[in-house]
Every structure is written in C-alpha cells, then in structure tokens.
Amino acid sequence: MRSKTAIALIAAGLVAILLGIGFRTIWAPPETLSASYPAGDSTAPVTVIEPAVFGVHDERVDISVEADGEFLLAVGRAGDVDAWVGKAAHNSITGVDGGQLQAETVKGDAEVPNPAGSDLWVSEETAEGQADHRWIAPADGEWSILLAADGKQPAPTAVTVSWPNDNSAPWGIVLVIVGALLVVLGLALAALARRGGPGLDGGQPADRGAAAEASGSTASGTAEGEPTRGGLRLRMADSVRPVLAVAAAGLLATTALPAYAGGTAAPKESGGSYPVLLDGQLNRILDSVEAAVTAGDSARDAKELAPRVGGSALTLRKANYTVRAENPDVAAPAPVSAEPLKTAMVGTTAAWPRTAVAVTQGKENPVPQVIVLSQAGPRENYKMVEAVQMLPGTTFPQVASEGGGTPAVAADSAEGLLHAPQQALEVLAANLNSGKNQDKVGKNTFAEQIRAFQDSQVKANKNADITFSRKVEPDSVRALKTADGGAMVFGYIRNVMSSVPAEAGATVELSDEFAALAGKSSTTSGVDVTYGESVAVYVPPAGAKEPISVIGVAQDLVDAKLK
Structure with missing residues (x-):
C-alpha cells in the first residue's frame, strides 16, 4: 500500500x-489590458477624456487616438478643459466599465474656436491620422485630455486606452x-x-x-x-x-481572460488649490509676450501688441508710439524680457480673470521689471497688462507659495491687511496729488520726482492755472499674497493735469508731446493732459507699523484733449 x-x-x-x-x-493572463471607444458619427467639435479614465492604473496608461486628418491632443487641468469647452457640443469619455470606454455626447454649440495654442494647455501635440500618448500627470490635481480638429470639423472619437495587467x-x-x-x-x-x-x-x-x-x-x-x-x-x-x-x-x-474589474475609476480628489500656471506654461507665455512687444516697439505699431498686450501696458505703449511718430527724440518704453526669471507669483484662483506676475531683468533693463499678466477668460490668452520698473533700492517681497501658487486678494478685501488693495492705491494717489498721507506711504523716489515735476509745471506756466487729480481704475486692481501675510498690489492710476488760462482770452502753449496728442500747439480754452501711472506697491499685513511701499512704477503721457 x-x-x-x-x-x-x-x-x-x-x-x-x-x-x-x-x-x-x-x-497566463495578457500583459496588457485595453478598452476602446469606436469612431462614431458624432459631429461634436470637441472630445474630452475625463480624469477617471486615467485611474485604471497607477503607473502607466497609454492613449491611442485615430482620426481622419489632422487633429490636436491637448492636456490641461480638468476644470480648465471644462471651462474652455463651456457650452460647446462635445463627446465626454468618462471611464472604463466591462472592458469598454464609457462615453456620452453632450449637445451644444456646433463650432468652437481652434483650441490650438491656448495658454490653458500644459502640453499639446498635433498629429495626422493617429497619435499615441503615454499618460503622465503633469502635477498634482485632476487632468483631462482635449481632442479637436479645428473647432469646426468633428473631433476624433476613436480612442483606445491600454494599461499593464497583473499577469x-x-x-x-x-x-x-x-x-x-x-x-x-x-x-x-x-x-x-x-x-x-x-x-x-x-x-x-x-x-x-x-x-x-x-x-x-x-x-x-x-x-x-x-x-x-x-x-x-x-x-x-x-x-x-x-x-x-x-x-x-x-x-x-x-483559464478565462480577466477583464477590467468593473466600474468607473473614481477621480482623484483635487485636495486644495493649485497654481493656474505651471512653470512651462509661464515661460511659454513670457516668450510670447516678449515677441509681441519687441515686434510692436520695432514697428511702433500697436497692432503688433494686440495678441499679448492689454490694459495699461497697451495704453502706455500705444500713446508712446503716437508721440514718437511726431517727436523721434521722445524716449521709448523699457523693453520687455522673458528671462532671466528672478521670481514669480502665480495665482491659485480658478475663476477668471486670473493673474500671474513675473520679475525679470533682461540685458537692456537696468533694473528688474515686474510684468503683470492677466487672463480674461478660458478662451482668452494671457496678456501683459502692466510692466513696471522696480525703483532703486527696493526689494520684491518673498512670494507666498501654497502648493506652488499664490492666493489672490479681492480688491476690496482688507482681511489680514493694513489696507484693502484698492484703498492702498487711493492712499498713494492722494499722496502723489498733494503730499497727503505722508505717514501711510513710505518715502520713495517716484513720489519725489512726481511732486518735483508738478511744482515745475505750476511755476513755468504763469499764464495758466494748473491742477492735478488722480483716479484709480477699479478694473485694473490686482493683488496677490506675500509670504509674510501682506500683499503685492498692482494697478493703474489716471493722472489728469488740467490747464486753463489764468485770464480770459489768454493763450496756453502746448509742448510738442502734448500737441501730438491734442492736434494743436496752443489753446485759449485750456487742455487736459493725462498721464498713465502703472504702480506696484507692497501692503503690509494688519497690525504692521511700516507704511505702504512703492516697489515699481511706469509712467507715460497717454492723452491730451482741448477743453
């Protein structure tokens, strides 16, 4: 036995x-599992691969897309992609279930702008007929892929997702x-x-x-x-x-081949605020801004500025080009350089408008330059709305960084600050007008030069009564937190120098610069000359003993109108 x-x-x-x-x-089970969505007859101009799709595997997910003709594959934060798509008709690939990609078609606008070149995309690639993309999350948070042809033609829908299998x-x-x-x-x-x-x-x-x-x-x-x-x-x-x-x-x-085990993978939680721009995006935007400004300055043509310059930065440069056309000796505005990048402040507010700030100093800039960038909406690109030169002896505050980003401060919010951002600019405006608020604004060369200029204008024009008034443009005010709990505040102040004859019938002579904008060299009724003053100021945290500090300024003649 x-x-x-x-x-x-x-x-x-x-x-x-x-x-x-x-x-x-x-x-043995297959080394790779896959799920596909077939090419359908959808006419939607956009296809979105949602974050849940990338949750099928922790380490590697490959995306394969087939289409008739050329198409764009762009990667962006999930919220940014959704905001860009907006009310457009689109195909939404939502997850994997039973070995198949799940999708739905949402009705909406039949056409959208061509999404190529949007500042929202962390990366983008153009392919002809077919593209293979190895998914790697650019940073923490939820991310999506946007597929589109040109915004008018149907977007690709033939998508296959594959990932390693435990065999x-x-x-x-x-x-x-x-x-x-x-x-x-x-x-x-x-x-x-x-x-x-x-x-x-x-x-x-x-x-x-x-x-x-x-x-x-x-x-x-x-x-x-x-x-x-x-x-x-x-x-x-x-x-x-x-x-x-x-x-x-x-x-x-x-013996049976395993399939993806049921359900749509839950998207990762966003878990807080993230910077609205990654380093690569910011550098790319700054390069585009520099190129547009260089082209505009070279041609003295504001049309060259339009794609990347707006706000007070456009106002100041446009006026400068007009004045220099009649007076070549007038100084050109300071050039804008994308690098070297000394520091940056990138907002974390998902809503629009969005703000980012870069401090650079090119070879032709004797002092560092503060470039304020603003994005008006998800389908708009960032534009330089301010470019100010740091004053001698000033230091840019240490940047607050929460997960790589900087919290924004509402213009009318004084929470945790010595002054609300707009109030701080109004305090500065009053100080520049008449010297008020001396105890609230720190000593700075800009204020000293402004008051000296204003005094000289009054003394030099005995036959005219000259007054100065300043107003903060509310829409221009932007503020971002600093590491010490204070804030950097950026804004635009319109400074109007009003001249009227001291006696009826007297003539007020205009300088060549004023005449270039006013269209006449003299007036018997008076003239309003407007200067634009872009400013960057530091507002200390609440309870601080130090006053507001003027960090940087840019000033130029922008208008002259006869009364």
Whole structure:
C-alpha cells in the first residue's frame, strides 16, 4: 500500500507542476489590458477624456487616438478643459466599465474656436491620422485630455486606452512548489517501501506482533477504537484530495481572460488649490509676450501688441508710439524680457480673470521689471497688462507659495491687511496729488520726482492755472499674497493735469508731446493732459507699523484733449 500511496503523491505532484506551468504560460493572463471607444458619427467639435479614465492604473496608461486628418491632443487641468469647452457640443469619455470606454455626447454649440495654442494647455501635440500618448500627470490635481480638429470639423472619437495587467499568476508558483513537495514525498515513500523497514507495508516483525499479543494491545499500538494502519493509509490518500481540488479551482479561476474589474475609476480628489500656471506654461507665455512687444516697439505699431498686450501696458505703449511718430527724440518704453526669471507669483484662483506676475531683468533693463499678466477668460490668452520698473533700492517681497501658487486678494478685501488693495492705491494717489498721507506711504523716489515735476509745471506756466487729480481704475486692481501675510498690489492710476488760462482770452502753449496728442500747439480754452501711472506697491499685513511701499512704477503721457 505504501507503494500505491507514493505513486499517488508523485502523480498528484506532477499534475500540480504541469498546472502551475500552464498558469504561467498557456493560461497566463495578457500583459496588457485595453478598452476602446469606436469612431462614431458624432459631429461634436470637441472630445474630452475625463480624469477617471486615467485611474485604471497607477503607473502607466497609454492613449491611442485615430482620426481622419489632422487633429490636436491637448492636456490641461480638468476644470480648465471644462471651462474652455463651456457650452460647446462635445463627446465626454468618462471611464472604463466591462472592458469598454464609457462615453456620452453632450449637445451644444456646433463650432468652437481652434483650441490650438491656448495658454490653458500644459502640453499639446498635433498629429495626422493617429497619435499615441503615454499618460503622465503633469502635477498634482485632476487632468483631462482635449481632442479637436479645428473647432469646426468633428473631433476624433476613436480612442483606445491600454494599461499593464497583473499577469504574475501567483497560483502557478504555488502549484509548482506544492507539486514539487508532493513528488519529493512520494519518492521518499517509494524508497522506504523498497527497503521494507519497520512500520511499512512489509508487515510487522513477528517478535513485535508477539509482544503486542502478550500485552493485549492492538496491532497498531493504539487504544481500542482508534483507526488501524488501514485507517492511516486512508487518511494519507485523502490528503491528496485538497491538492487536486486546489489545482482544479486554480484552473477554473485563470483559464478565462480577466477583464477590467468593473466600474468607473473614481477621480482623484483635487485636495486644495493649485497654481493656474505651471512653470512651462509661464515661460511659454513670457516668450510670447516678449515677441509681441519687441515686434510692436520695432514697428511702433500697436497692432503688433494686440495678441499679448492689454490694459495699461497697451495704453502706455500705444500713446508712446503716437508721440514718437511726431517727436523721434521722445524716449521709448523699457523693453520687455522673458528671462532671466528672478521670481514669480502665480495665482491659485480658478475663476477668471486670473493673474500671474513675473520679475525679470533682461540685458537692456537696468533694473528688474515686474510684468503683470492677466487672463480674461478660458478662451482668452494671457496678456501683459502692466510692466513696471522696480525703483532703486527696493526689494520684491518673498512670494507666498501654497502648493506652488499664490492666493489672490479681492480688491476690496482688507482681511489680514493694513489696507484693502484698492484703498492702498487711493492712499498713494492722494499722496502723489498733494503730499497727503505722508505717514501711510513710505518715502520713495517716484513720489519725489512726481511732486518735483508738478511744482515745475505750476511755476513755468504763469499764464495758466494748473491742477492735478488722480483716479484709480477699479478694473485694473490686482493683488496677490506675500509670504509674510501682506500683499503685492498692482494697478493703474489716471493722472489728469488740467490747464486753463489764468485770464480770459489768454493763450496756453502746448509742448510738442502734448500737441501730438491734442492736434494743436496752443489753446485759449485750456487742455487736459493725462498721464498713465502703472504702480506696484507692497501692503503690509494688519497690525504692521511700516507704511505702504512703492516697489515699481511706469509712467507715460497717454492723452491730451482741448477743453
């Protein structure tokens, strides 16, 4: 009987080994799983691959897209992609279920602007017919992929997502190990059976049997009622059955090819605020701004500025070009350089308008320049709305950075600040007008030069009454937090110098610069000359003893109108 048991163990072991090898080869799961969405007849101009799709695997997800003709594949924050799509008709690929990509088509506008070149995209690529994209999240947060042709033609919908599959087949290894142990045990029993040793099938020695009869005990040496050696053999045979059962269960479990295990992967939680621009986006935007400004300054043509310059920066440069057309000796505005980038403040507010600030100093800039960028809406690109030169002796405050971004401050919010941003600019405006608020504004060269200029104008024009008035443009006010709890505030102040004849019928002569804008060289009714003053000021946190600091300014003549 021991020989039969040995044979059974060896046979069971070999079966287990073969099954284990089969699980690792013939019945092994595929190395890669995939899910597809077929090319349909949708006419929507945009397709969005939602964040949940990328959750099918933690390490690697590959996206394959097929289309008729050229198309764009752009990566952006999920919220930014949704905002750009807006009310447009679009295909939304929402997740994976049952080995298939799940999608829906949302009705809306049949056409959208061409999304290529949007500042919202962290990366974009153009392909012809087919594109393969290895998904890597650019940073923390939720991200989406936008697919589009040109905004008018239907967007691609033939999308396949693939990811690595766990094909390690651990049961295969277990069965091989168990099988090997069974074979070894079977061979050991067979060797003992051949040797005919005590306690084996060769029978008990006669003297042991006689001794057993003499003692009145059973042949097995156990108490009466317990199983004999025949029972022992039965239990050894039964011990093989669990191994075979395990092998059979493993075969049933792994012969079928596994599919993605149900449901749409839940998107990762956003978990707080993120910077609205990554470093690569900011650098790309600054390069575009520099190119537009360089082209405009070279041609003295404001049309060249339009794609990347707006706000007070456009107002000041446009007026400068007009004045210089008649007076070549008038100084040109300071050039704008994208690098070297000394520091940056990037807002974390998802709503629009959005703000980012860069401090650079090119070779032609004697002092660092503060460039304020603003994005009016999701389908608009960032424009430089201010470009101010830092005053000698000033230091740009340390930037607050929460997850790489800087919290914005509402123009009318004084929470945690010595002054609300707009109020701080109004305090400065009053100080520049008449010297008021001396205790609230720190000493600075700009204020000293402004008041000296104003005094000289009054003294030089005895036949005119001259007054100065300033107004903060509310829409221009932007503020971002600094590391110490204060804020950097940026804005535009309109400074109107009003001149009227001191006596009826007297003539007020206009300078060449004023005449270039007013259209006449003299007036008997008076003239309003407007200067634009872009400013960057630091507002300390609430409770601070130090006053407002003027960090940078840009001033230029922008208008002259006869009364």
